[in-house]
Amino acid sequence: MEANMYLCVGAGFSCAVIARKLAEAGKKVTVIDSRSHIAGNCFTERDAETDVMVHTYGPHIFHTDDKEVWDYVNSWASFKPYINRVKTTSQGKVFSLPINLHTINQYFDKTLSPSEAKEFINSIADKSIGEPVTFEEQAMKFVGKDLYEAFFKGYTQKQWGLNPSELPASILKRLPVRFNYDDNYFNHQYQGMPEDGYTKIVENILDHENIEVKLELPYEKEMLEAYEHVFYSGPLDSYFDFKHGHLSYRTLDFKQEIHDGDYQGTAVMNYGDVEVPYTRITEHKYFSPWESHDKTVIYREYSRLCEADDIPYYPIRIVGGKDMLDKYVAEAKLTKKVSFIGRLGTYRYLDMDVTIREALDAAEITLSKINNNEPVPALFVNP
Template sequence: MSVKYDFLIVGTGLYGAVFAHQANEAGKTCLIIDKRSHIAGNIYTEKVEDIHVHRYGAHIFHTANQEVWKFVNRFADFNRYTNSPLANYDGEIYNLPFNMNTFNKLWGVTTPDEAKKIIEQQREKSYVENPQNLEEQAISLVGNEIYEKLIRGYTEKQWGRPCTELPAFIIRRLPVRFTYDNNYFDDPYQGIPVGGYTAMVERMIDGIEVKLDTDYLENKTYWDSLADKVVYTGPVDAYFDYCFGVLEYRSLRFETEVLNTDNYQGNAVVNFTDRETPYTRIIEHKHFDFGNQDKTIITREYSVEWKLGDEPYYPINDEKNNAQYERYKTLAEQENSVIFGGRLGEYKYYNMDKIVETALRKAAEVLSSQ
């Protein structure tokens, strides 16, 4: 390969795909490589039994940014899916986020004033002026009953440790709504691409050369030599060979199965908030697309400890890891020919719309200077 490209994009996830599209549209030559055997990163969807399966967990696109919404709609039609997850606590079903339907199920109340009064009474009983851990923080916000049934078990499974050992900052605020509205997001634009996310990304990078099953870091010098600039969306600590140590993450494990029934749980996402159920949630993929297939596909999602070599999902942005990342960020800023972007490149959890927004902004900044 003696071709010289303007940009080498490492990763076919949303950040890399958006940047590549913008560069290609501006007349720049691009090569995209990815160590996985498929495009689209963690938003990859594959068709099984005529159902679009979200292989790496549920992804619902939502945004308040009209520019971002217009951009993604260039590559897909979005359905009207509204994220309305349920919580299953020992067989009892509650609506999320906490709203009047939740409070009616918990206490039989029917008005916002009644619900507010009960929450305030419970908060007062356990209020802590300066919460020292997540448990004290959560109870101080919403009281003991909501905490025990809908927060504690799920959170302890998610983080792999007791809430009394988790820092208070993880849960500084909790969404509490005194309306009968089960929509999890407040954003005006929401939905899932008809045909799945993979098809959306395919259209985004149409006409751009892509190489899969290719690990950039295994032959970094060679790949760098092919392009004037590199857009790197992999782990920032791996790029610098972990010189300041390994940044920490939580990971996920998925168990997916096809069932000979047309409807398993009646909702796309059900969180299991008791501590005894080992998985955090069950995703029933057909409900993202209002499917009427004879079969259904479910995925049980487990939050697991992460170790180097596992798939990193959620950055652990505590004081220790953030301080470590700042040292890597200083090194990254000195790499004049490399752009670090995305969840792994910036060691930051991003919603999908924010990934698109930051990639568009960075592409505009870089391309305007050329």
């Protein structure tokens, strides 16, 4: 075994960041991925027919309050300003999300001021709910029955394949209600899009003489013997051969269409009515608004339960459904020479900035442990 050899399983942001930090510290790192490309689900590429930069596995908008992470990604790519403005079609009309003063006035056919809107929403909110436990309770307590059913209920049922009463309240806590006309979907200080796409960022991070990248190479347990330590960003349950069962994920199917001109006039259009089979339509040229294209690429996005050969996207953390995860976490903590990282390795929904922050922290902890001749933790964050 060559000294200081480390293996990173997965060529997305988690492993790329860790690999780079280790490589810069003089460690030899191999990065493998079962797919034919780097960058994981953040993979972007130019569409051959239209030249539009396409987010192959669905759109990713970079947003964060973490200045160190913002500076980090900007050191690898040129970012352009980008504000995510989401629209939704519900009950035959188009509204702005997140719910803001315009949404409230439009939906209820009113001309309320901010203070009047607060009072009005308070009057229709369900005050019988104490501390919300479920998604449905959270929405009902926030905005009441009408807005919940128009904007959250149907979309959520399609997205998660579950009744909102089965999902935790924490999912909805990410969605603000605003009593002004601000339709910026995110509240974060730093927001933008990489000018040349996300694949180029990961490519630049991995471009180091101490890093070797091998694609179309799945991880095999026998590989563990050849390395001092493995960083595993694949599915947690898969590593243990599903011995306690399959953790639940949603996967996404995309139906791509190419049209002349402009299709919907915005990057993201949600569809809140449960009768519409797709959750949203994304128009990808709008994710690069500084470019000009004669044709356009859209994705109709369908969500369903993840099966054996599907790409897992979102972990389904249902209320009271922790038992299986707890068993896998216990297994992980007993595992030697392996660290479980990232969205799949820790079975959590993670935005890109959090993924990068955790990878930076994991690399720092790893190098400290190596220098002190101490074991590297199996988990840097408790799932």
